[in-house]
Amino acid sequence: MGSEFVQLSLTPILIGVLAAVACALPGNFLLLRRQALIGDAISHVVLPGIVIAFLITGMVATWPMILGAAGAAVVAVVMIEAIKRLGRIEPGAAMGVTFTTLFAAGVLILEQTDTSSVHLDVQHALYGNLESLIWFDAVGWGSLFDLAALAGLPTELPRMAVVSVIVVVLLVLFWRPLKISTFDEGYAATIGIPVTVLGIGLVIVAAVAAVAAFDAVGSIIVIAMFICPPAAARLMTDRLERQIWWSVLFAATAAVAGYVLAGYGPQWLGRADSVSAAGMIATVSGLILAVACCVGPHRRAR
Amino acid sequence: MSALTQALTLGAGYNAALVTVGAALLGGAAGSVGTFMFLRKRALVSDALAHSTLPGIAIAFMVMVALGGDGRNLPGLLAGSAISAAIGLVAVDLITRHTRLAQDAAIGAVLSVFFGFGVVCLTAIQTMTAGRQAGLETFLLGSTAGMLYSDALLIAASAALCVAGVFILRRPMTIVAFDAGFAETSGISVRAVDFAMTSLVLAVTVVGLKLVGLVLIVALLIIPPVAARFWSERSERVMLLAAAFGAASGYVGAAVSATAPALPTGALIVLTAFGFFAVSILFSPHRGVLAQIVMRRRTSVRVHRRQGLLALAKDEPIYDRMTLAVLLREGLVRPDGVMTEAGEAQAAHASRDEARWRVAAALFEPAALPVRGDPLIPIDGLFTDDQIAVIDAHLAGAKGA
Known part of the structure; x- marks a missing residue:
């Protein structure tokens, strides 16, 4: 049991938890700034980004894909701002125009290109492939101390870990200005905090987290984790510090419980195969939010 | 005659012609209903609604198979999608009204969770009856390839019904979208009109699932109204123009996609709509750049x-x-x-x-x-x-x- 767990389930669970937490952390601020749907928009435009990166480089490699996706996220944010300002259109509609158009362009280019030889399709973009990120070289818990085996870890794990650390470090470094500008932008500006730069920086950090997570777990988890854990946490407390901790707890719980339910749940029901882990993680995060909506101590506006 | 002009003049086969006309009707209905949602600042509610159709499609498939029928029966799948979309809509409404979460958070939560659950159901189907699932994925991005004649007829007929619904309800919806307070004092039930409006959006979404796909159907409800907004300050003209943009996008997109296999219908319809938007934001006489x-x-x-x-x-x-x-x-x-x-x-x-x-x-x-x-x-x-x-x-x- 132990060796099989380490080989098949340990890395997907770790990657799932890291991806969930990396998205939930910036999600807290996006939620409080009424920009929750930025995460939705970003995860839609990631598709054209990686498709174009694939067209340019001709291969499915990590870094070109991440760069392409990040570039697409920046294009989307600029386009939303341009439509909002130049056309004087409300933010929701500007966002709707932008992400559907870019997503449609991605779908069209993808259909027009021959990607049958590589693993790049819309389904993969939506669901990810968390289950396939197994650790072949592991033979048991002892492999955690075996350098040769560690070298065989799926590359998604160290990448996701690095991105998570970056997100946490940035959060700690910019905690005070971020907190002040989130709650009172006018006051933040008067005491000399560059609120515009900070706002754009937040969106970029969110995009980086989304892109890194997207590659491993697909866009469903990304959208769900940007919104559900912070939203549930918001109903638990009035203090931002506690809200962050709650959201991390919820995100990690959803990742672990979702993975386990997807992998073993069907067996408990007497069925042979497993279901999508990404979808189940999103579902569990929704259940957590539903419970918080019903019993969360701070669920109502005062 | 080239394949394109043939498709544009409805000469590319009986099914293709029906689909093209259906897409045009659907675009017209979506553009006009979308205008009311846009003016009521609820444009993205339809996004939550569209994504929450997925579990309904999958569960309807399972139920129909369990009852011994054909899982791919389109009316059955659409009925299932309508039920789960309605549940998603109620969830958005409950979260917005009874908790302190804002509408955008409710929309994002509902769309991601319902969609995630839908994917779980899809993978369950994959293991349940291997090979018979083919077709459900086309609801994600829309596809008219291999569509049955009865399906094409169903889509065209329901799209026509949507247009009729919008036409009948256009007066009260205009008043509510423009000034809900005034509507209330002049004896119009805002709740009833809102309900009717949302039902029409639901109908448009469900009918458009097979053509445009659930990820992109929201574009047909948002882009034409936003494009039309540039040309007039009068809500009725905006609505008519949005209907025209939507209809033209549906018609051109569906016709072009019928000319070659690797041209996804939904994406082409959305990109055509964006073409109208781009022209509008750049060149419209007063609000244009x-x-x-x-x-x-x-x-x-x-x-x-x-x-x-x-x-x-x-x-x-x-x-x-x-x-x-x-x-x-x-x-x-x-x-x-x-x-x-x-x-x-x-x-x-x-x-x-x-x-x-x-x-x-x-x-x-x-x-x-x-x-x-x-x-x-x-x-x-x-x-x-x-x-x-x-x-x-x-x-x-x-x-x-």
Whole structure:
């Protein structure tokens, strides 16, 4: 049991938890700034980004894909701002125009290109492939101390870990200005905090987290984790510090419980195969939010 | 005749023609209903609604298979999608009304969770009846390939019903979208109209699932109204224009996609709609980017002309290049910087206007000034002759003293 767990389930669970937490952390601020749907928009435009990166480089490699996706996220944010300002259109509609158009362009280019030889399709973009990120070289818990085996870890794990650390470090470094500008932008500006730069920086950090997570777990988890854990946490407390901790707890719980339910749940029901882990993680995060909506101590506006 | 003109003139086969007409009707209905959602600032509610159709499709498939029927029966799948979309909509409403979470958070939560659950159901189907699932994925991005004649007929007929629904309800929906408070006082039940509006959005979404796909159907509800908004300030015209844009997008997109296999219907419809949007934001006469640039340029020329004339009147040198260029082009100064006859006349006029404005601002209450703080407008037409006489008397008095 132990060796099989380490080989098949340990890395997907770790990657799932890291991806969930990396998205939930910036999600807290996006939620409080009424920009929750930025995460939705970003995860839609990631598709054209990686498709174009694939067209340019001709291969499915990590870094070109991440760069392409990040570039697409920046294009989307600029386009939303341009439509909002130049056309004087409300933010929701500007966002709707932008992400559907870019997503449609991605779908069209993808259909027009021959990607049958590589693993790049819309389904993969939506669901990810968390289950396939197994650790072949592991033979048991002892492999955690075996350098040769560690070298065989799926590359998604160290990448996701690095991105998570970056997100946490940035959060700690910019905690005070971020907190002040989130709650009172006018006051933040008067005491000399560059609120515009900070706002754009937040969106970029969110995009980086989304892109890194997207590659491993697909866009469903990304959208769900940007919104559900912070939203549930918001109903638990009035203090931002506690809200962050709650959201991390919820995100990690959803990742672990979702993975386990997807992998073993069907067996408990007497069925042979497993279901999508990404979808189940999103579902569990929704259940957590539903419970918080019903019993969360701070669920109502005062 | 090329494949494209053939498709555009509905000559690419019976099914393709039905689908094209159906897509045009659907686009028209989506554009007009979408206008009301857009004006009510609820554009993205339809996104939550569209994504929450997925579990319904999958569960309907499982139920139909369990009952021994054909899982791919389109009416059955659409009924399932409508039920789960309605549940998603209720969830958005409950979260927004009963918790302190904002609407955008509720939308994002519902769309991601329902979609995630739908994917779980899809993978469950994959293991349940291997090979028979084919077709459910086409609901994600829309596909008209291999569509049955009865399906095409169902889509075209329901799209026509949506158009009829919008037509019947257009008056109350316009009033509610424009001014909900006024609607309430004039005896229209805002709740009932909102319900009808949302039901129409639901109907459009469900009908469009097979054509456009659930990820992109929301585009048909958002982009045409946003594009139409650039052309008019009247809600009824915006609605008609949005319907026209939507219909044209549906027609062209569906026809083009029928010409070759690797042209996904949904994506083409959305990109055509975006084409209308791009033309609108750039070239529409008042709100368009080009029109705004022209307007800003005109204002700047007016300011430079006025400042230049005032400087000339006071015999002050002009250093600003733009000012000199404006005066030169209009023949008010000679290239060596000396006033022409026309320039002299206009400079005198400008300085008198300026002096009168200064007196007027001191003399009258700010609220009594016809145009607040825009001394670029010639004063003669704004004040009555009596008022001008008073102003001039003060001017003369000031000079005498």
